[in-house]
Amino acid sequence: MQQFKQLTHRIWYQTPVSETDRPIVAVITGDDRSLVIDAGNSSQHAALFLDEMKKQGLKQPDLVALTHWHWDHIFGMKQMAVPTIATKRTVEEMQKMMDYEWSDEALEERIQQAIEIPFCADAIKLEFGANRDIEIVLPTIQFEGQLEVDLGGVQCLLRQVENDHSPESALIYIPQERVLFLGDAMYADIFSAKWNYTTDQTTRLLDVIAEYDADYYVWSHGEAMPKDEFEQEVTVLRRAIEVTQQASGQVSDMRRLYRERVERDLTTGEEETLVFFANGTKK
Ligand SMILES: [Zn+2]
Structure with a gap:
C-alpha cells in the first residue's frame, strides 16, 4: 500500500512500490505554483498521486520535472497533463520511444535487440496487465546544464548530472527545504549485460552531489534518507x-x-x- 507523506513544510511524497517498479513521486508546493517530481509509471499511478494531493487539500500541480527518461518515471505524464521539464538528453531518449509498441511480443523483441531489459518488461506487464494504454508525451521545456524554477517562496534547482544509471539525468535541489532529489542517479547501470558502476562517472556524480547541502536525499526507489x-x-x-x-x-x-x-x-x-x-x- 503506497503512502502519501509530508517530508518538510513544502514537500510531500508518495512511497514507491518495488514489484511494479513505481518510483517515488513528490510535490514541492510554492506560494504561487507547485511542481511534481517525476510523472509516475502509469496513468493509474499519476491519478493516485493527484488524488492524494487533493485529499491533503493541496492545489493541483502546475509543472512536472522529470529526473530521467526511464519508463517508470514518465508513463504518467499524460495523466499529469501539465507542462513538463527535462534535460535535452532525456527528451532525445523519449523521442526514440515514441513509436514503440508495448505488447509482450514487442517487449520481447526489444529484449532480443538489447534495447529493453527483462527487469523493466516484467514490471511493465505487472503494472499494466493486458491493457497497455501507454502514450508517451514529450516534455515541453528542455534544458542543458542547470535551470532554476521559482514556485513562490521556494526554488527548485534542476542540475544535469553524469551518472552510470541514466546519463545526463537531473538532480533536483530545494534549497529552502534542504532536500536533494537524486532520481535514480545513485543506482548502477542496469541496462548492460552486467550491472555496473564506473569509477569516473561515480566520482563525477558524488562531486556534484557534494555541492549541495541537504538534510534529506531522496532515492526514487528507496526513501528520503537522512544526511x-x-x-x-x-x-x-x-x-x-x-x-x-x-x-x-x-x-x-x-x-x-x-x-x-x-x-x-x-x-x-x-x-x-x-x-x-x-x-x-x-x-
Ligand atoms: Zn531509472
Missing part, C-alpha cells in the same frame, strides 16, 4: 572507487583491500557494490 545515513552510502562508494583503482578491477584484490580498510567482513551491500565496480572496469 548521516546518506554520508555512509557515499563513504562506501568512495572507498569502493579507491580499491577498484588500486586493484585495477580485480574483484578478489578489491575485497581484500576493502576488508583491510574497514577491519571487518563486508556487508552484502558492500560486496555487491564491489562487484558492480569490477564489472564497470570491463565495460
Whole structure:
C-alpha cells in the first residue's frame, strides 16, 4: 500500500512500490505554483498521486520535472497533463520511444535487440496487465546544464548530472527545504549485460552531489534518507572507487583491500557494490 507523506513544510511524497517498479513521486508546493517530481509509471499511478494531493487539500500541480527518461518515471505524464521539464538528453531518449509498441511480443523483441531489459518488461506487464494504454508525451521545456524554477517562496534547482544509471539525468535541489532529489542517479547501470558502476562517472556524480547541502536525499526507489545515513552510502562508494583503482578491477584484490580498510567482513551491500565496480572496469 503506497503512502502519501509530508517530508518538510513544502514537500510531500508518495512511497514507491518495488514489484511494479513505481518510483517515488513528490510535490514541492510554492506560494504561487507547485511542481511534481517525476510523472509516475502509469496513468493509474499519476491519478493516485493527484488524488492524494487533493485529499491533503493541496492545489493541483502546475509543472512536472522529470529526473530521467526511464519508463517508470514518465508513463504518467499524460495523466499529469501539465507542462513538463527535462534535460535535452532525456527528451532525445523519449523521442526514440515514441513509436514503440508495448505488447509482450514487442517487449520481447526489444529484449532480443538489447534495447529493453527483462527487469523493466516484467514490471511493465505487472503494472499494466493486458491493457497497455501507454502514450508517451514529450516534455515541453528542455534544458542543458542547470535551470532554476521559482514556485513562490521556494526554488527548485534542476542540475544535469553524469551518472552510470541514466546519463545526463537531473538532480533536483530545494534549497529552502534542504532536500536533494537524486532520481535514480545513485543506482548502477542496469541496462548492460552486467550491472555496473564506473569509477569516473561515480566520482563525477558524488562531486556534484557534494555541492549541495541537504538534510534529506531522496532515492526514487528507496526513501528520503537522512544526511548521516546518506554520508555512509557515499563513504562506501568512495572507498569502493579507491580499491577498484588500486586493484585495477580485480574483484578478489578489491575485497581484500576493502576488508583491510574497514577491519571487518563486508556487508552484502558492500560486496555487491564491489562487484558492480569490477564489472564497470570491463565495460
Ligand atoms: Zn531509472
